[in-house]
Amino acid sequence: MSAVTRTNLASVPSRPRVTARTRRQWTYGFLFLSPWIIGFFAFQLLPILFTVFLSFTDYSASSEFKLGNFNFVGLDNYRQFAIDPLALPSMGVTLKFALIGIPLGLIVPLLLAVLVNSRRLLASSLFRTLFYLPSVIPVVAGTIIFGGVMNAQSGWLNLSLQALGITDPPRWFTDPTWAGFALNLLAIWSVGNAMIILLASLQGVPTELYEAATVDGAGPITQFFYITVPMISPVIFYNITIGIILAFQFFVPALLIGGTNGDPQASLLFFPMVFYREAFVFSRMGYASVLAIVIFVVTMLATGLLFYFGQRLVYYASGETS
Amino acid sequence: MATSSVSHGSSTTPIYRRFLPILREGLSMIGVTGLGLLALLIFLLPLGYVLATAFKLDSQMTTVGAPLWPAAPSTYNYEGEEYPLYNVPNEDGSTRRLALVHPFRENSDMVDPAKPEEGVFNVKGRWRTWDAIYKFSPNWKNFTDAWDQVNFPRLFRNSLVLAGVGTIGTLISCILVAYGFTRFQLPGKNILFVILVSTIVLPPQATIIPLYILFNKLGWTGTWLPLLVPAFFANAYDVFLLRQYFMSIPKELDEAAMLDGANPLRILVSIIIPQSIPAITAVTIFHFFFVWNQYFEPLVYLLGKEKLYPVSVGIGQFVTTFSTYPGRSAATAVLAMALPAVMFFLAQRQFMQGIVVTGVEK
Numbered sequence: 001m002s003a004v005t006r007t008n009l010a011s012v013p014s015r016p017r018v019t020a021r022t023r024r025q026w027t028y029g030f031l032f033l034s035p036w037i038i039g040f041f042a043f044q045l046l047p048i049l050f051t052v053f054l055s056f057t058d059y060s061a062s063s064e065f066k067l068g069n070f071n072f073v074g075l076d077n078y079r080q081f082a083i084d085p086l087a088l089p090s091m092g093v094t095l096k097f098a099l100i101g102i103p104l105g106l107i108v109p110l111l112l113a114v115l116v117n118s119r120r121l122l123a124s125s126l127f128r129t130l131f132y133l134p135s136v137i138p139v140v141a142g143t144i145i146f147g148g149v150m151n152a153q154s155g156w157l158n159l160s161l162q163a164l165g166i167t168d169p170p171r172w173f174t175d176p177t178w179a180g181f182a183l184n185l186l187a188i189w190s191v192g193n194a195m196i197i198l199l200a201s202l203q204g205v206p207t208e209l210y211e212a213a214t215v216d217g218a219g220p221i222t223q224f225f226y227i228t229v230p231m232i233s234p235v236i237f238y239n240i241t242i243g244i245i246l247a248f249q250f251f252v253p254a255l256l257i258g259g260t261n262g263d264p265q266a267s268l269l270f271f272p273m274v275f276y277r278e279a280f281v282f283s284r285m286g287y288a289s290v291l292a293i294v295i296f297v298v299t300m301l302a303t304g305l306l307f308y309f310g311q312r313l314v315y316y317a318s319g320e321t322s
Numbered sequence: 323m324a325t326s327s328v329s330h331g332s333s334t335t336p337i338y339r340r341f342l343p344i345l346r347e348g349l350s351m352i353g354v355t356g357l358g359l360l361a362l363l364i365f366l367l368p369l370g371y372v373l374a375t376a377f378k379l380d381s382q383m384t385t386v387g388a389p390l391w392p393a394a395p396s397t398y399n400y401e402g403e404e405y406p407l408y409n410v411p412n413e414d415g416s417t418r419r420l421a422l423v424h425p426f427r428e429n430s431d432m433v434d435p436a437k438p439e440e441g442v443f444n445v446k447g448r449w450r451t452w453d454a455i456y457k458f459s460p461n462w463k464n465f466t467d468a469w470d471q472v473n474f475p476r477l478f479r480n481s482l483v484l485a486g487v488g489t490i491g492t493l494i495s496c497i498l499v500a501y502g503f504t505r506f507q508l509p510g511k512n513i514l515f516v517i518l519v520s521t522i523v524l525p526p527q528a529t530i531i532p533l534y535i536l537f538n539k540l541g542w543t544g545t546w547l548p549l550l551v552p553a554f555f556a557n558a559y560d561v562f563l564l565r566q567y568f569m570s571i572p573k574e575l576d577e578a579a580m581l582d583g584a585n586p587l588r589i590l591v592s593i594i595i596p597q598s599i600p601a602i603t604a605v606t607i608f609h610f611f612f613v614w615n616q617y618f619e620p621l622v623y624l625l626g627k628e629k630l631y632p633v634s635v636g637i638g639q640f641v642t643t644f645s646t647y648p649g650r651s652a653a654t655a656v657l658a659m660a661l662p663a664v665m666f667f668l669a670q671r672q673f674m675q676g677i678v679v680t681g682v683e684k
Contacts, residue, residue, distance in 0.1 A: 032502030039555025047529035120354040144655040296528040
């Protein structure tokens, strides 16, 4: 110890204490980070690698996992995926859900945020609370509620539509054409988080920008698209990212309403549901691992593409990184 | 436009001109608020539906002409008997409130509640075409039915234990990790933080098969351990929220404490945590909602162990029984969402601030 101190003293006088302090910092710092680092390896990184490993085996969960209970099958599971009569259509169901849900999941909360941000709205905090309320309703309860309110005969939605003069409203959850869209509406019901985040970013836009634009004669619509949208673009970007992630994982309400077959007529057979069936109904862990990898890769590709193209379109205030 | 803004406030303008901007402002206020109310009406329609359905008998839903709100037919007591009330049309198109004492096909014996001393008289017309009069009458039968059919005390207890233990684990681990990320100079800290934040993108499907095999090997499937233990290893959302909050606490305080010889853990407990109560409250509520909402993981790990089911899995069966027992299903949904809704109303400020921190500042 003293030898080290002396050599260091010889080079730079103040360094030994800094080194000891730094070492202490490292020890404590990594000790504090250790729960997450251990958890990351044990519950995230190693399981992903293991999923890749399993995708080359024919392991079935009906037997204990040990050598001898499974065979390496090379790319067989991947070949099976290519000819699976359910996998591709179910990807279509998920894609359709995402293509409708992601834009809706941005536009509806943005409109609500603009509304509750308006100084012309009386009791705006009450509005904000009530618009948020559906977001705290558990997904199972929400599914029960939408199963009822969108019931073809007794549901209030169709009664309202009929009162508005639409004589033949869709039969929602019993009609394969409309069942997926009905779940889009269920998902839209809990836009509270997105609304609150967008509201906070709307409030962060400097008012001088609007004042200057008003002086220049810009109307509210022009101001919205030329000032508001660029200024809140990082948050819009964040919401789209979260929207993509959630859309590709979505299946629980579909499971509750349509069962593992995705009724009616497989119109609610979302891609993660096919994964759930293979893994936990049929216990085909090897093949299910391929489906898990597909979900993982598609999510990564979609967010990766979004980051690649999106970053250029997003405005970041000067001095702010990331 | 130009003239009104120039002449605004000058004494030569007529008096109504000065009120014009105020009037315009008032009108637009009414317009925007009206628009808000319309949007809110659409948004809360499902809630109104589930509350109304939970409090009305299923027979009311199939009765033609029955109102949408929970109701029972209004009756009139005449000489010790209850008779249903109807709006009976007169010849001139107006209607009278009459009690139906004895229905026949083409005419009926009625009594007028306003003039009972006149006794029973006969009215022409088919009583089935008359509108029955209803009164507001919430019915608790659906709740007692649901309570009898599902072991709600057990479901609530299970969810509360899962939420309680899970929240303790989440708080301990996430506070430690967030503290590690804010107050220590570490090599590769920024890379680690980027990895942490990017785990938000990770779909649960990518890890659940190996985790299921692992927990099965450990003998943990069919117990709560797969749901509880990971909570003790921190998660990206809550670490991020706490880290942002910790960064806003001035460093001078912990440096002073450090000079007094306090070790980092002591600084965390006596300086950082007492100043972070709003963020800690937010994490507590987030985890509670997370557990209350969780469906996929409990379903996978607890399959068949009904005694261990949380509320979400326990009431899943009611989704498909809606068409046959709408009232009971609705009552179940109301019971399942009551606690989160109350918690939200009590702590909405911390809750919404927490959402803003994780969303805007990322």
